[in-house]
Amino acid sequence: MGFVRKAAAAAAGAVLARAALDRVLRDARAATLERTNFHGRTVSLAGGPALAAGATLGAVLGAPGGAAAAAAATAGLASGAVGLYDDVVGNRPEQKAAKGFRGHLAALREGRVTSGLVKIAGVGGAGLAAAALLHADPSVRSRRPRQGRAGAVADVLLGAGVIAGTANLVNLLDLRPGRAAKAGVLLGTPLAAGAAGGLAAGPVAAAVALLPDDLDERVMLGDSGANALGALLGVALAARTGVAGRAAALTVLAALTAASEKVSFTQVIQRTPALRRIDEWGRRTGTDSAAAAP
Secondary structure (H helix, E strand, C coil): CHHHHHHHHHHHHHHHHHHHHHHHHHCCCHHHHEEECCCCCEEECCHHHHHHHHHHHHHHHHCCCHHHHHHHHHHHHHHHHHHHHHHHHCCCHHHCCCCHHHHHHHHHHCCCCCHHHHHHHHHHHHHHHHHHHHHHCHHHHCCCCCCCHHHHHHHHHHHHHHHHHHHHHHHHCCCCCCHHHHHHHHHHHHHCCCCCCHHHHHHHHHHHHHHHHHHCCCECCHHHHHHHHHHHHHHHHHHCCCHHHHHHHHHHHHHHHHHHCCCCHHHHHHHCHHHHHHHHCCCCCCCCHHHHCC
16 A cells, blocks of 8 residues: 555656646746746746645655655645745846845845745745644654654654754755756655655656656746655655754754855756766756856
C-alpha cells in the first residue's frame, strides 16, 4: 500500500505541475511573469506557481496521515504564495535595493517592509504551523519516543527551522537554469524512502516534470517554486527525524545560509568539477554573462 500511495502521489504531482504550467502560460496576465535571465533570454516565472501546485498536491496525497497532509498543504501553498508575491512585487525598482536577510532587516530599520521580508515571515510562519501539525499527526509521532512538554516544544521549533531552512536553501540555489530543481530531486529522492516518503515523492516528481522547461530556459522556478519545493522537502525531512536529527539538519542549514552571505555558491560549483558537471547537465549552451561580469 505504501508503494501505491507514493506512486499515485508522484503521478499526481507531475501531472498537475504540467497542467498548471500550461494554464499559467495561457493566462492573459502571463506577460507580467516574464523576466530576463542571466543569459539575457526572456523566461517566464510560470514554473514557480506550477511547481508549487503540483508538488503540494503530490505531498498531500502521499502523506501518511491527515495532519501530515495539512502540514504539507500549509508549507507548500503558503511558501509558494509569499514567494510569488516576492517574485512580482520584488521586481519593482524600490524593492531591488534590499538584498539578502541583512538587507531586508536594514530596510525594516528604515521603516520599509520589503517583499523579501514578507516572504521570510511567511515561510517562517508556514514552517511553524506545518511543524505543529506534524507533531499532532499520530502516524508521525508514533515513531518517536514519548516527549514531555519541553521536548514537544523543541520538536516543533526545530521542525519549523528545518522546513523554513530547507525552503531558503533551495531558493538560494535558484540562480541558474535547473539548479534548484536538480537540488530538490537530489535531496528529495532519499527522503522518498520509508513510511513518510510519500511526502517527498510528489514534490520530486513535480520537479522532474518541469525540469526540461527549466533547463531549456523557457521557465524558471523563482521564489515561488523554489520556496515551495524546499518547504515540502523540509516537511518530509522533519517527518522522519526526531529532536536530534532535526537539530543536526538545522545546524547544517544554518551554516549553509550563513556561508551564502559571504561565499558565492555559483563560484563554488564552478570550481568543483563534479558539482559543475551536475549543474551543467541538460542545460542550453550560451555565454554566462554573469560569470563574465566583474
